[in-house]
Each structure stands twice: as structure tokens, then as C-alpha cells.
Amino acid sequence: MPSLTLLGQSLISGLLTGGLYGLLALGLSLSWGLLRLVNLGHFALAFLGAYLTYQLGTVARLEPWVSVLLIVPLFFALGVGLHVVFVRFRVAEFASLLVTFGMTVIIESLIQWFWTADFRRYETAYASASTRIGPLFVPTLEFLACATAAVLALATWAWLRFTYVGKALRASAEDPAMAAAFGINHRRQAFLVSGVSAAYAGVAGAYIALISTLAPAQMWAWVGVVFAVVIIGGLANPIGALLAGLLIGVSESLTMAVVTPAWAPLVSFSVLILLLVARPGRV
């Protein structure tokens, strides 16, 4: 029987890992839900953001938060640029999966060409820092990632719910023809969503650089679990993405602590299948 300390520590670990899942899922959920684009390239952008954070930190000696200030507008512009391409070639929902898969492979190859396939680790003084609460430890960077995910999810939720742009985006996603009849310019707003989504990938990437070890192929390790999080959380549902991330993170972590780590990858898809069986109209 696992000790209470082990269970508590695993719960903390799962919550914080789940926050990072939620952060990665946020942009993907927005582009899929509001633009009907299944953007696999989101993972490539996140890793590009991670490598840029690494490069700026290790070569230019910039603090990570300064790097993020540079990466966010850069990635926003990149997201807008990508959407120009999608619009120009009329990329539909299913085709977007294939197009962005190709884009991911290209970005992965570019990353490998520039940074090589070797592991990269962004060493910081606070990489292993944690705060002690009784017998439990809360890792600082993971906590910050989780807090960032919560802040961005709440802010995005409020933006979609209370602002004119947010309401217009939701209306366009639900019934584009009717929204257009009310004078909503969906095309212009789509560029905004694409930019925001890419910027979120950049933020997630900065945390990946700080928390994980980087290798180009590792971007694929996140695809399955984050897709599960997006579907469980509901498309274009920022709070849902965060909560689903936490749910998957905690489930994986407790499985690792109580049963065996080898079973952890089964958790996200088991939860997803259960949910789709219980609520088949989820996607």
C-alpha cells in the first residue's frame, strides 16, 4: 500500500503536469474549435518556441521571461502568416490535419538541422528548485507553468464570453452564415485566433524548455495526450482544456504511483474512450 506522502506527492506532480498539458491544449483547442483547423503544427511551434527560449537563454543570455516577451509577438505573427496560407489554399478541417502534419515534419527537420538531434538542456539556477510544504515538495517551474495555464485559460474564457470579438468568434464557429448575416467578419477574426493560438504555443514552449530536456523528436510524445485533453475538455473551451489537462495529469500520476509507470500512457486514452462512450457527441 503506498504511503500518504507518496500519494500526496504524486497528486501534486499530476496536477502540475496536467497544467502543462492544459497550456499546450489551449491553443490547439481554440484553432480546432473556432477555425475548424486541426493544427498538428501546434506541437512543432511549441518546440520551436522551446528551442528559441533555449537559444536566447544559452547564447544571448536572456532571462526566460524576456525571451517570452520576444517569442509571443513573433509567434503571433507566425500564426497569422500560417493562416494566410490556410486561407489562400482553402484548407478544410480534414485537410488541415495532413497539411499541418507535413508542416510539423518540416519544422522538426529544421530544428534538427539547426540544433542537431542531440539533447539540449537549458540549465537554470532554479531548474530543480521546489517549495517544501510539510513532507511534500512543490516544484517551482512546474507550479509556474500550471499557474500560467490557469491565468491564460481564465483570460481566454473571459475574452470569448464577455467581449464582442469573443462572442463573434463563437457565433461564427456555431453558424458562420448567420454570423456573417449579422455583419461579423469571420476571416479577419480568424487571423486573430490563429495568432493567439500560435502565441500560446510559444508560451508553452518556453516552459517545455525550462522543465524538459529538448530533442526534436520529442514533440511527437505530446501529441496523443494533448489531443485527448482537447477532446475531453471540449473544443474552444479554455477552462475545459485546463480541467481536462489536470484530470489526465492526476490520473497518470496516480497510476504511476499506485500501479506502475508503464500503465500511465493508457490513462489518457482510457479516459477519452470512456468519455466518448458516455457522451458520443463530444466532437
Added chain:
Amino acid sequence: MVPQSKIRCLAGVLASLLVLAFVTGTVAAPSGKPIRIGSTLALTGPLAQTALLHKIAGEIYVDELNRTNGLLGRPVEWIVLDDQSKPDVTRSLYEKLITVDKVDLLMGPYATSAILAAIGVAQRYQKMLIHNSFGMPHLAKYEMHFPVNPFGLEPNKTVPATVFDALASTSSPPKTVAVVTSKFPSTQFISAGARDVATQRGLKVVLFLEYEFGTRDYGPIAARIKDANPDFLWVGSLGLDSNQLLEAMKKLDYMPPRHLHLFPAPGPLATAPDGKLALSTTDFEEHPPFTSNPGAARLIPLFHERATKAGVPYIRIDAQAANEFAAWQVLEAAVNATKSLDDKALSEWLRKNRVDTLIGRLRFDGPNNFGDDLTKVKQVQESKWVVVWPKEYAAPGARLLPP
């Protein structure tokens, strides 16, 4: 009577001819149709980090061959395809190398799963396959495969035995052991053996965990190790698993007194603060007695130069690059001895002869063509790997340091 001056003149001409013949015979540039040697490597995918070291080593060796006599006086062309770290892709590419590219000889890919896939293809076409990173000898039954990495026939027994011998030689040998391993085939196989060997030696195995290759979150695994609190942690790791696990344990303010990592990324672990005094296994490190080998003296600076150019963070040669060099040395020795490219003739010769390589004298006359287990134990000391066991292979002045 021939005048003395004429004799001197004749001797001078003969000597000049001899020197000329020697010089042209030894350093003549290879000519003719190139000998094509085909292989795949994991140039992309999760094994790419380590496969890159093999690619650099292989390229250096081929360049050095071509700089001198090539093979049989012909230049050597190495065709390397990217198997993407996937055994199924490896299988298809070896088919292509044999049937489409029609290579003369094969060289093995990197890592157990890919090698197993390549052996199947080599067997179908009766091609010889020399490889250098295969961890499950009992599965390789093809008579024309030649394993260069010196694990011996039962690495699940002999590798842990060497490690536990090293630990037993210290003043405070461990009493409890935790074994945590990736499910990657070779690491899992040897680590499961470590659990059995530990039990046989009367050590208490307080934890045995397996995790998926590519695990992202090591927090819960670290928490379980901390909960078990072993004297010695055996990590059946591949690549950066070790760094991530050590970091996760440090975040819990915990570090086991001793820890061994089976196949870690050598650079990141040696240079990480958490990697201090970490243990691992090897068959070559950049210090005497290994560097006393004349081949090593020539290849080490070349490797440093190429690895730096390729942006590799840790440029010292360890078992990975050394095994790749050794594989090419074995191929070169067999071709030169038989003066042939015939797979059967080469295999026949290799089974009957021993080959001096960078990592030692190799033989292939044991079951499944495996020879001796030449595993050594190394430790991170002052951010560098140094061999500490067996004592006769230890770096000058080095010994297994206590925690």
C-alpha cells in the same frame, strides 16, 4: 671486376625503387569502382541523439580508409539511410539497400530493435551483418551476424554481475536495491537481470518499476524511489531518462546514495550537477589504458573535430563511438585478410579469427557468434566519465568513489 662506383650507383637505384614501391604501395589513393557499404542509422526520432555519434564515427573511419588504401585498393562509399528510429522502416531500407542500391556489404544500424529488424533482412539475402549495439544476444541466431559491442552472450547476468562486483569491492556495499527501467527491449532485459542477480547475491530489491520509452513525467517515479529509499538505484535508462529522473528526485530533495544508469546520454549526465558520482557501464573511455591503442590516438582528435563541427555538446569518445569504430575495424580486418567481398568468406574468417579493435580483442566463436563480456564500470568524476572497475582498466589514479 665491377667498379665500386657502379655498385654504389646500382644500389642507390635499387634503394630508390624499393622506397618508391613501398610509398606507392602503402599510400596510393584507392582507385576503381567504389565498394558500397550500406546501412541505416536513426538520424531522426528518439534514438537520433546517440545515432549521431555513430554517424560521425563511421564517416571518420570511411574517410580514413579512403585517405589511405580504401578496401582492396578500391574507394569505399558508405550509404547511410535514415531509419527514423523505427524497426519497420529499418527493415524496408535494408531491403532497398540490398535489392535496389545493390550494396556490396552491410553495416548494422543503431540499437537493438533496429538491428533485430536488419538481421532478418540480412538472413533472407544471406548477407553478412556486423553491428555494434545489440543488447539481447539470445535473439540473434543468424550465423552471419557479428556483434561488436562486447556484451557477451548473457548481458542480463554478466553486466549486473560486474556492477555488483564493483560495489561489493567498496567499504560500504549496498544492502537494498531499487531497479527502475525503461521498457526499451535491451535496457529492460538487462535490468530485469539486475534484479535477479541482486536477489541471488542476498541484496533486498525494494522496488522494481518499468516505465514506457518516452515518459514525460518522472515525478511519480521519483516519489516511489524516495518512498523505497534504496542504498543503490539501478536505472535502466536510455538517453536522457537519467537526467530527468535525477532532476525529479532532486525536486523532492532526495538522492539515493549510489545510482547507476545503463545507457545514458554520456555528456548531459557527466556535466549535470545531479550526475556527480553517477555510475554507468562502458567498454571505452578517453584515458589509458584505452588510449594506448594506436588507433585511438589517431581517431580521438578526428572525432573531437567532427563532433564539435556537428554541434555535439559532449565530444569525448565513449562506448557508442568506440563500438562504431570497432565495427569498421572488424569489417576492414575481414576484407583485408580474405581479400574478398564475399559474405560467406568474410563470415567464415571472422568466426575463426580474433580482431584487435579500439575496444579490445574481439572473438566471434561463441554461441550466436558472441564473444566475451568486456563491460567495465565507469563513474562521473569532475564532470568526466572515468573507468573505475575492473581495477586494471581504471583511469590512472581513479577508484570507485563512495557517496
